[in-house]
Structures are given as structure tokens and as C-alpha cells.
Amino acid sequence: MTPRLRRLENHPDQWLQVRPAGLYCVPGDFYIDPHRKVDRAVITHGHADHARAGHGHVLTSPETAAIMRVRYGKNCAGTFQELSSGAWVDHFGVRVGLVPAGHVLGSCQIVLEFGGWRVVASGDYKRASDPTSADFEVAPCDVFITEATFGLPVFVHERAEDEIAKLLASLQTFPNRTHVMAAYSLGKAQRLIAELRAAGYDMPIYLHKAHQRLCELYEEFGVPLGPLRRVESATATALKGGVVLAPPSASREGWAEALTEPLNCAASGWMRIRKRAQQSRAELPLVISDHADWPDLIRTIHDTGAEEVWVTHGREDALVYYCQTQGLRGRALALIGREEEPE
Amino acid sequence: MKAFSTLIDRLTVTPAPQHQIALISDYLRQTPDPERGYALALLTGEMSLRMTRPAVIRALVEERTDAALLDMSLDYVGDLAETVSLLWPASKTNRAAPILSELVEALPQQASRRSKADFPATLAGWLDACEPSERFTLLRLMTGGSVRAGVPTSRVKAAAAALSATVGTAAVEEVWHALTPPYGDLFDWIEGLGLRPDTKGKPVFHPFMLGTEVGPETALNRAADSDWLVEYLWSGARVQWVQAGGVVRVFSRDGDDLSAAFPELTRPLPVDAVFDGQLTVHLRTEAGTELGTGEDLERRMRRKTMTPAVLRDRPARLKVFDILAADREDLRNLPLRDRRERLAEMAGIVEEQWLSLSPLLNPASVRELHQGLAGSIGAKGLIFKRGDRPYGGADPARQEGMKPGDDWLKWPRAALRFSAVLLYVQRVAGGSRADFSEFTLGAVTEDLDGPALVPIGKVSPAGLATEDLAHINAFAKEHTRERFGPVRSLEAGIVLDVCCERVERSARRKSGLRLITPRLLGLHQDVPWQQAVTLQSLLNLIA
Numbered sequence: 001m002t003p004r005l006r007r008l009e010n011h012p013d014q015w016l017q018v019r020p021a022g023l024y025c026v027p028g029d030f031y032i033d034p035h036r037k038v039d040r041a042v043i044t045h046g047h048a049d050h051a052r053a054g055h056g057h058v059l060t061s062p063e064t065a066a067i068m069r070v071r072y073g074k075n076c077a078g079t080f081q082e083l084s085s086g087a088w089v090d091h092f093g094v095r096v097g098l099v100p101a102g103h104v105l106g107s108c109q110i111v112l113e114f115g116g117w118r119v120v121a122s123g124d125y126k127r128a129s130d131p132t133s134a135d136f137e138v139a140p141c142d143v144f145i146t147e148a149t150f151g152l153p154v155f156v157h158e159r160a161e162d163e164i165a166k167l168l169a170s171l172q173t174f175p176n177r178t179h180v181m182a183a184y185s186l187g188k189a190q191r192l193i194a195e196l197r198a199a200g201y202d203m204p205i206y207l208h209k210a211h212q213r214l215c216e217l218y219e220e221f222g223v224p225l226g227p228l229r230r231v232e233s234a235t236a237t238a239l240k241g242g243v244v245l246a247p248p249s250a251s252r253e254g255w256a257e258a259l260t261e262p263l264n265c266a267a268s269g270w271m272r273i274r275k276r277a278q279q280s281r282a283e284l285p286l287v288i289s290d291h292a293d294w295p296d297l298i299r300t301i302h303d304t305g306a307e308e309v310w311v312t313h314g315r316e317d318a319l320v321y322y323c324q325t326q327g328l329r330g331r332a333l334a335l336i337g338r339e340e341e342p343e
Numbered sequence: 344m345k346a347f348s349t350l351i352d353r354l355t356v357t358p359a360p361q362h363q364i365a366l367i368s369d370y371l372r373q374t375p376d377p378e379r380g381y382a383l384a385l386l387t388g389e390m391s392l393r394m395t396r397p398a399v400i401r402a403l404v405e406e407r408t409d410a411a412l413l414d415m416s417l418d419y420v421g422d423l424a425e426t427v428s429l430l431w432p433a434s435k436t437n438r439a440a441p442i443l444s445e446l447v448e449a450l451p452q453q454a455s456r457r458s459k460a461d462f463p464a465t466l467a468g469w470l471d472a473c474e475p476s477e478r479f480t481l482l483r484l485m486t487g488g489s490v491r492a493g494v495p496t497s498r499v500k501a502a503a504a505a506l507s508a509t510v511g512t513a514a515v516e517e518v519w520h521a522l523t524p525p526y527g528d529l530f531d532w533i534e535g536l537g538l539r540p541d542t543k544g545k546p547v548f549h550p551f552m553l554g555t556e557v558g559p560e561t562a563l564n565r566a567a568d569s570d571w572l573v574e575y576l577w578s579g580a581r582v583q584w585v586q587a588g589g590v591v592r593v594f595s596r597d598g599d600d601l602s603a604a605f606p607e608l609t610r611p612l613p614v615d616a617v618f619d620g621q622l623t624v625h626l627r628t629e630a631g632t633e634l635g636t637g638e639d640l641e642r643r644m645r646r647k648t649m650t651p652a653v654l655r656d657r658p659a660r661l662k663v664f665d666i667l668a669a670d671r672e673d674l675r676n677l678p679l680r681d682r683r684e685r686l687a688e689m690a691g692i693v694e695e696q697w698l699s700l701s702p703l704l705n706p707a708s709v710r711e712l713h714q715g716l717a718g719s720i721g722a723k724g725l726i727f728k729r730g731d732r733p734y735g736g737a738d739p740a741r742q743e744g745m746k747p748g749d750d751w752l753k754w755p756r757a758a759l760r761f762s763a764v765l766l767y768v769q770r771v772a773g774g775s776r777a778d779f780s781e782f783t784l785g786a787v788t789e790d791l792d793g794p795a796l797v798p799i800g801k802v803s804p805a806g807l808a809t810e811d812l813a814h815i816n817a818f819a820k821e822h823t824r825e826r827f828g829p830v831r832s833l834e835a836g837i838v839l840d841v842c843c844e845r846v847e848r849s850a851r852r853k854s855g856l857r858l859i860t861p862r863l864l865g866l867h868q869d870v871p872w873q874q875a876v877t878l879q880s881l882l883n884l885i886a
Binding site: 156 | 353355357359409412416419420422425430475828
């Protein structure tokens with residue numbers, strides 16, 4: 001049997017479609033990360049633009065299911081089907097498996113096998129090590145569906161420990177200023193805490209109420225975060241020279257206004273670009289991201305051995321162009337409803 | 344290099360002066376000589392490491408990257424040095440990133456033709472050994488770009504002084520211009536390992552004597568007291584003219600060397616001297632010479648190269664009012680009356696067109712003089728100086744327990760007062776609810792569709808009462824038209840009571856004018872915005 005001949009039939013173009021609700025698998029009758037309510041959804045990870053409430057049936061990792069229940073309530077989906085990474089299910093002739101994506105706790109790539117083809121929908125992913133998330137695993141495939149949040153060669157992230165060292169150095173230079181780190185509540189906050197702990201920072205870290213429940217959940221899943229306190233009940237004196245994690249929107253709250261000379265920090269891949277860092281008005285912009293940087297995007301494409309790469313969201317042009325220079329078929333999937341970087 | 348580039352990165356995003364000083368002094372404390380000395384020279388602009396042109400850098404990166412990806416990246420980032428710093432392929436090299444001293448050593452070799460041809464390879468080797476942030480700083484340095492991140496030199500000197508418990512900023516400023524990079528003698532002195540660097544016979548900066556602003560009551564009181572002398576308070580830029588050993592320097596208020604921008608003022612006089620005075624720029628027209636605006640002055644200060652046309656059409660003048668040294672004799676401890684005598688003597692032997700003496704005025708007629716200020720050319724007020732006092736610069740040792748400014752009292756010209764419409768508000772980053780950092784004001788113009796608004800200038804919200812700010816904040820919440828980051832444009836509705844020293848014409852601005860030192864006096868409740876000042880009436884105020 002010559003694979004080429006076989007492959008002209010059942011090409012994924014024919015059974016994976018972009019529909020208004022998102023990426024749809026025709027024979028399996030399910031969507032991947034739909035941004036509207038659907039009957040059947042397979043979810044890569046718990047960020048709000050990938051995991052929405054109200055689906056009939058959700059297949060996802062146990063961690064993502066738990067995250068969705070915490071964020072949206074127990075009845076946020078009709079039924080949850082939890083699948084551990086490495087396990088497979090058969091559904092209307094489509095084999096579905098989950099493989100760790102390294103993005104946040106519970107994040108997975110979705111492996112689909114149908115008609116002799118193997119497709120991997122990576123969701124969001126990163127290759128850099130992260131104490132709060134299982135490491136990315138390469139899943140060999142024919143078609144690799146990749147994100148491209150940082151799909152330009154200028155996006156080269158720093159090593160998280162080097163960036164955390166900058167934060168620790170800043171705490172030495174400004175021992176009286178509270179370092180307020182803007183961080184979204186799922187993933188970024190816990191990673192920053194864990195990286196601080198790994199660097200030997202053992203003081204209490206102050207959390208905004210928006211972060212508390214998910215931090216507890218991470219600890220329930222065996223990610224130790226060390227001593228945590230609520231920022232709302234801490235005095236300005238206690239916060240002096242300390243580290244606070246809060247959502248970006250919290251800067252007008254009472255505790256924030258009581259701080260004298262707070263030092264605003266931000267951690268994101270966008271901080272790589274000076275103009276963006278200046279616009280963020282953070283005095284300490286750290287280049288730490290939950291997404292793959294350019295070198296890791298192209299490394300991953302090669303690692304999967306895919307002959308075809310579909311680019312879902314971010315800066316598709318450069319990545320599609322790159323695939324073409326490598327003799328791979330590159331194609332931009334126009335998925336709507338994705339935010340710039342849901343960190 | 345890493346510590347230096349990290350410092351530059353942080354200075355770029357650190358707004359508060361005291362925090363910038365803390366970052367720089369931390370760096371100076373942790374960095375050995377001569378590395379920190381070269382850093383000091385680069386931060387103050389005393390030294391340039393320019394060795395190549397952007398085209399050379401572009402050619403280097405084009406050899407190493409895909410042309411289409413480079414274009415897409417340049418498009419997104421906008422800056423060549425930054426794009427290259429990020430795109431440059433990481434390479435496994437055992438070499439360490441170059442330190443500043445290494446770059447300084449390489450500088451003189453660039454003069455020879457052979458090394459010029461070899462330079463791209465040298466630069467590529469350095470870039471290979473660097474990380475992105477280091478590459479950016481390196482590339483900026485190599486093309487002669489500034490790495491100063493908008494930090495004034497006085498702040499860098501303050502950071503150096505912060506290494507010492509005893510040496511103050513003013514003392515550092517005073518020796519600064521006698522020193523050269525890498526400033527080993529300066530650090531030795533600051534850190535208590537050496538003597539104060541010798542400044543004898545060198546043209547160095549002397550800390551300025553400062554004045555305080557007073558109202559008419561105090562001013563008239565002083566005028567009646569025979570201990571006090573009266574002069575005009577001149578518009579223009581306060582400078583110090585220093586000649587030592589036949590070499591002339593012109594220093595700004597911050598102690599920056601302006602000599603290159605004003606070559607016509609640097610012809611040596613027959614004897615060395617140090618003058619305190621006011622610098623102005625004039626416009627030569629067919630009708631004669633008239634006083635230039637503050638904008639004309641700033642434009643000349645910023646010039647990097649001088650042309651004969653500029654010297655002919657925009658000549659600079661210096662009005663001197665004090666003398667700090669004459670013929671190598673420090674006069675600062677003499678009473679002002681004696682200094683004025685020495686100044687008059689000196690002015691008598693100097694015949695330079697660019698130099699004139701600020702005259703002493705008759706104290707009996709200060710009231711009339713002050714009322715006549717509007718008609719005088721270049722005077723923005725009167726100043727009263729105590730005749731029996733020495734010249735006390737900002738150096739505490741000289742101040743003899745006096746508050747700065749007690750000996751010189753400024754009575755500025757009555758301010759112009761008008762009402763203007765609030766167009767934009769800018770919030771303090773991370774600040775509290777009613778914390779505005781800047782307001783943009785507008786004046787009324789007549790448009791085809793009726794009255795419209797045109798921006799006339801920015802003003803600090805300081806001076807408004809808390810309840811006025813709360814009112815503006817409540818209004819801003821309901822009536823924001825657009826947001827641009829921390830800036831909001833508002834619907835017309837808030838009318839403010841504004842005063843300013845004067846109005847100058849400005850070709851650069853849409854309104855055609857510039858408000859000089861505007862301040863807010865309060866909020867006009869119940870005044871419709873259409874009744875605020877019109878642009879035409881402000882333009883009519885231009886002297």
C-alpha cells in the first residue's frame with residue numbers, strides 16, 4: 001500500500017472544517033475549543049477563549065474539567081468526560097487522544113486519527129519548562145494545527161529564571177516598594193509564584209481574591225505554591241517590599257490605592273517589544289510567556305514531522321511563509337473569537 | 344555589558360527621578376572601574392562609541408536571515424537596532440559579551456581603513472556573544488544612538504554622589520567638567536579613597552545661586568530697604584559662562600556643557616572669568632534684530648551642527664548679572680555689591696557684541712518699572728538681591744544655614760489670566776482615582792459649523808482643590824469621548840481658570856501659540872464653554 005494514494009482520500013481538509021462556532025470534526029460531530037455553545041466539545045485548556053460554559057458534552061483533561069467547574073460552576077456543561085493524557089477514546093470512527101501542551105495546568109493537545117490520517121490540534125502551547133504544568137510532548141502527525149501568538153522571529157522569550165532574578169534584584173534595589181505583578185488568574189499567576197519559589201523566595205506572596213480559588217486548585221493537583229496571603233486584608237506596612245499578584249484591572253482597588261510608590265510589574269511575551277513594554281506602563285516588564293516563542297514554534301513544527309501546518313491564531317503570515325520556505329504546506333485558519341494573548 | 348544593558352532597559356521604563364537615581368547608583372556600586380566610569384560617560388553623553396552606520400548593520404543581518412521575515416519583523420517592531428537585537432540568530436560561542444572597556448579600546452582603531460573593512464566581522468562576533476538586550480544596547484552605541492533614556496545629567500551625577508555619605512550632588516557637579524572618562528579620580532574621591540580632584544585652571548561648573556518667587560508686598564518692602572539691589576529678571580536661559588586657562592565653556596542650569604551649540608560665545612576674553620547670566624537668541628531680519636522666543640532658543644540648544652547662516656540669522660547674546668571669578672580669583676565669598684563692582688570693571692574692558700551688563704535699577708521706582716514690564720523687551724519681572732551677601736550656590740557648605748533663595752527674591756510680571764476648556768486628561772499610572780498627571784487646555788475658535796475648540800497647551804493639575812479634581816473626575820467618567828491609553832478626550836464642559844506668564848508665537852503648534860508657564864487657579868462652575876477665551880484673543884496677547 002502506498003501512503004500517497006491512500007492519502008488522497010480522507011484528507012483532513014474534508015473532515016475538519018472551520019465553522020462559525022469554531023473548528024469542527026465532521027465524522028465525530030464535535031468542535032475543538034468552540035467559542036459558542038455546542039452539543040459536543042473537546043477542550044484543550046481552561047482559558048476563557050478556549051473553554052466556554054454551556055456545552056452539552058465536554059471531553060477534556062481532569063484538570064481542565066476542574067478548572068471549568070471552579071470558574072463557571074458545577075453545571076457549566078451537561079456532562080464531562082475526563083480523559084487522562086495517553087488514553088484514547090473512539091467516537092464515530094474518530095480516535096481522540098490527549099497529549100500535554102505545557103501551556104497551563106491540564107492543557108492538552110488533541111490528537112485525532114481518522115481515515116489513516118493523524119491530526120494534532122495543539123491549542124496553546126509552550127516548550128519552556130514550567131513547574132506548574134506537565135511538559136509539552138511531541139505528537140508526530142500528518143497535519144499540525146498550531147497557534148501563532150508569537151509568530152514573528154523577533155519574539156524570543158527569556159528564560160523564566162533569568163526574568164525572576166530581575167524581580168528579585170528589583171526587590172533589593174527598592175526594598176520599600178511593593179512589587180505589584182499584573183497577572184491573569186489561570187496559569188500566569190501560579191507559574192510566577194512557583195518560579196519565585198524555585199528561585200528561593202520564601203516570603204508570603206499576596207494574592208488578589210480573583211487568584212485565590214485557582215491557586216487552591218493548583219495545590220489540590222499537587223503544585224506547591226508556598227505561603228500565600230490575601231492582599232485585601234494586608235496592611236500597607238505588611239505589603240512594603242513584598243510581592244502582590246493581581247489581575248490587571250485591580251489597580252483602582254482600596255489596597256492598591258493605599259500603597260506608597262508601588263512598582264508595577266508585568267510578565268508577558270509582549271514585553272519583548274520595547275514599545276509594548278512602555279505602553280504597559282510597567283516599571284518592570286518581564287518577558288515570561290505561556291506561549292511558544294518563534295524558535296519553539298518552528299522547532300515544534302519540525303519535531304512533529306507534519307507535512308502540513310494549519311495556523312490558527314496570532315501572527316499567521318510569517319509562520320505560513322516559513323512553512324512554505326521549508327517545503328511544507330502552510331495555511332492560515334481564520335478562526336474567530338481568539339484574543340491576542342489570553343494570559 | 345549585561346548589567347549596563349539591564350540598567351538602560353530599566354531606566355527607560357522608570358519614570359520617577361528618585362528611582363532612576365537608585366537604579367544608577369546601585370549599578371555604580373556593583374560595577375568595577377573602569378567599566379562604571381565608561382557607563383557614567385555614556386549616561387551623561389560625554390562619550391560616544393559610534394563606530395558604524397545602520398546600513399552596515401542591516402547588511403550583516405541580511406546575510407543571516409530571510410529577507411521576507413526581516414521585512415515583516417521590521418514592520419512590526421519599527422526600529423532597526425531593536426529588530427536586529429531580537430532576530431540575530433543565537434549561536435553557541437564561548438566568548439563573553441564585550442564589556443564597555445573593550446568597546447572603548449576598539450574605538451581608536453576604527454580610524455584606519457583596514458580596520459574599517461574588518462569591522463563588520465568584529466561586530467558580528469560581538470553580537471554572537473550577546474543576549475538580545477545586550478545586542479540592543481551595543482547596536483545603539485555602535486551607531487551613535489543615545490542610551491541615556493531621557494535621564495538628565497544632573498540625575499546621573501546625583502547617583503554618583505549617592506555612593507558617598509559626605510560628597511553632595513553640587514560638589515560632584517563642581518568638579519565634573521575637570522574630569523575625563525573613566526573618572527577613576529572621581530570614584531576614589533566619592534568613596535573616600537582619594538582627594539577631591541583638582542579643578543584649578545580648568546573651566547568647571549559652579550552651582551547656581553537660586554531665587555524664590557515673592558508677591559508685590561514683599562518686593563516693595565525690599566525695595567525700600569537699602570540692603571537690597573534691584574535688577575530686571577530676564578527671560579531666556581540661565582547659563583554660566585566660564586573661562587579658565589583661556590578655555591571657554593557655557594553651562595546650562597543642569598551643568599550641561601552648551602558650548603558646542605553657541606560657538607559665538609566661546610571666544611576667550613583677555614582675562615579668565617566666570618559670569619552668571621541670561622542667554623537669549625535673536626532673530627536678524629531686514630528691519631533689524633528682535634528678541635527670539637523660547638522656542639527659538641530651544642531650537643538652537645538642540646542643534647548638533649552649526650552653520651554660518653544660523654550664526655548670522657539667529658545670534659545668541661548673553662546678559663551678565665554676576666561674576667563668580669575673575670583672573671583666577673574666586674569671588675563667590677565677596678558681598679554682591681563688591682562683585683557688582685568687579686563685574687562693572689570687567690564689562691568696561693570687554694568689548695564684545697554678544698556680552699552686555701544687566702543694569703542695576705533705581706529702587707525708588709520699582710512700582711513703575713514693574714507696571715512697565717509689558718513694554719520692556721526681554722524682561723519678565725524684577726529681582727531683588729541682598730547686597731551684603733556672598734554667592735551661595737546650591738552647595739550646603741556655602742549656604743551658611745540659610746534657606747536657598749532667601750537672598751534673591753523674584754517678582755515676576757503680573758500673569759495673564761483667562762478661562763480655557765479642558766480637552767484631555769491624563770491619569771497617573773496606577774495612581775488613585777482622582778490622580779491626574781496632565782490636562783490639555785483648549786481655546787474657542789469659530790468654525791464653519793459654529794464654535795469649535797483648538798488645543799493651546801498642557802498644564803499640571805496641581806493648584807486645583809481636591810473637590811474640583813473630584814468634580815472633574817466625575818465629569819470625565821460620564822463624558823469621555825475617546826481613550827488613548829491613560830489619556831481620555833472629554834466632551835466640552837469643564838472650564839478652568841488659567842494664568843500664564845505670557846504667550847509666545849509658535850510655528851510648530853496648530854494653535855500658533857505657546858503658553859509660557861501656565862498654571863491653574865481654579866474651576867469655573869456654570870460658565871458655558873463657548874464663553875472661554877478665544878484663540879484670537881490669545882494670539883493678540885503675543886508681544
